[in-house]
Amino acid sequence: MEAPVAVRGRGITKVFGDVVALDHVDVSMTQGQIHGLVGPNGAGKTTLLGLLLGLAVADEGSLDILGAPVGRGLAAPDGVSGFVDGPGLYPTLTARQNLATLAALCPDDAPAAGVEESLEQVGLADVADVKVRGFSLGMRQRLGLAAALLTRPRLLVLDEPSNGLDPVGKKHVHGVLSRLVSEGVTVVLSSHRMDDLEALCSEVTILSSGRVVFSGPVAKLSDDSRELDYRLRASDPSAARAVAAGTPGIRIVEGPDAAARPDTGVIIVRARVAAVDELVARMVREDVAVRELAPVVSPLEAAFLALTEHPARTEPGARTEQPARTEQPARMEQHSEQPARTEQEADR
Numbered sequence: 001m002e003a004p005v006a007v008r009g010r011g012i013t014k015v016f017g018d019v020v021a022l023d024h025v026d027v028s029m030t031q032g033q034i035h036g037l038v039g040p041n042g043a044g045k046t047t048l049l050g051l052l053l054g055l056a057v058a059d060e061g062s063l064d065i066l067g068a069p070v071g072r073g074l075a076a077p078d079g080v081s082g083f084v085d086g087p088g089l090y091p092t093l094t095a096r097q098n099l100a101t102l103a104a105l106c107p108d109d110a111p112a113a114g115v116e117e118s119l120e121q122v123g124l125a126d127v128a129d130v131k132v133r134g135f136s137l138g139m140r141q142r143l144g145l146a147a148a149l150l151t152r153p154r155l156l157v158l159d160e161p162s163n164g165l166d167p168v169g170k171k172h173v174h175g176v177l178s179r180l181v182s183e184g185v186t187v188v189l190s191s192h193r194m195d196d197l198e199a200l201c202s203e204v205t206i207l208s209s210g211r212v213v214f215s216g217p218v219a220k221l222s223d224d225s226r227e228l229d230y231r232l233r234a235s236d237p238s239a240a241r242a243v244a245a246g247t248p249g250i251r252i253v254e255g256p257d258a259a260a261r262p263d264t265g266v267i268i269v270r271a272r273v274a275a276v277d278e279l280v281a282r283m284v285r286e287d288v289a290v291r292e293l294a295p296v297v298s299p300l301e302a303a304f305l306a307l308t309e310h311p312a313r314t315e316p317g318a319r320t321e322q323p324a325r326t327e328q329p330a331r332m333e334q335h336s337e338q339p340a341r342t343e344q345e346a347d348r
């Protein structure tokens, strides 16, 4: 049975003047999952999140949120909360007063979480009576999350929530999000932090110049047929080097590209997955212990770089007449009929 969908967008287009911020975007977000939105600056992430929050209306396309079609009016769809471009807070009020003020705005019949509970969850109980103007960026982010939790959302929309978080703040936020999804809440968040996305998200949409270049499960981004660089640390580095040099399909990367400090005994090998498997088997046969073997960049980061830097070259199915994507947004006159790659296509 197919998992229920919390958000389904089809052909969503949003234009600001002559800038096409979203260009026929197709996206599906599975209920009870964390869906990551990633893309270069100006790719359209905040614009898409703003549509989900009802802060703006699409010029074209259809959007269903939590089973209901989004209309033409500016209003937060039922069950949705969150923020884009940083949370809106009152600087002269304390954290507790900010939340109490927002809680008072919630309709009486809406499900509401307590102010204290929300502060506790994001780890701000100790500074509840400090005025927000004295808050650091990370503290503001956490208070923004607490504010979004007040309405007990079924879809939580967060624009770069990890921005400015220290490791403790990040742990709190990750903990809150993981608990929410275990309760069936859907979370969609944007981030430039691949490690965060990798740790949190089961699905991801990669945007480039307003277009979807990938949307689907993170696991589908691993492409075993693509060569990747791997860090290899072994009990005997010179023996490991000799085994690697003699294994078909393995290339040892030297020089400035090697991404390994010379003093660590780490070597960098470039290979497809099958060759890496063979390398491990040979190392074991030669009695060389493998202590570390991992891609230098994660599959998500590799896909991000490949799909957003040189999409036409790296995506085998891509139409070659598509203009190379840059960090500039698409302009009206550049619009082509290139279909967005969706999770269905990624399935193939």
Ligand SMILES: Nc1ncnc2c1ncn2[C@@H]1O[C@H](COP(=O)(O)OP(=O)(O)OP(=O)(O)O)[C@@H](O)[C@H]1O
Binding pocket: 016, 017, 019, 020, 021, 039, 040, 041, 042, 043, 044, 045, 046, 047, 048, 329
């Ligand atoms: N209100 C607006 N008026 C005019 N142009 C806008 C507006 N909002 C967004 N844009 C433009 O739309 C494009 C997409 O912007 P958006 O903020 O969605 O990108 P983003 O992916 O969130 O980028 P970043 O990573 O920098 O946050 C950009 O070119 C931006 O300048």
Ligand SMILES: [Mg+2]
Binding pocket: 045, 046, 047, 159
């Ligand atoms: Mg943004």
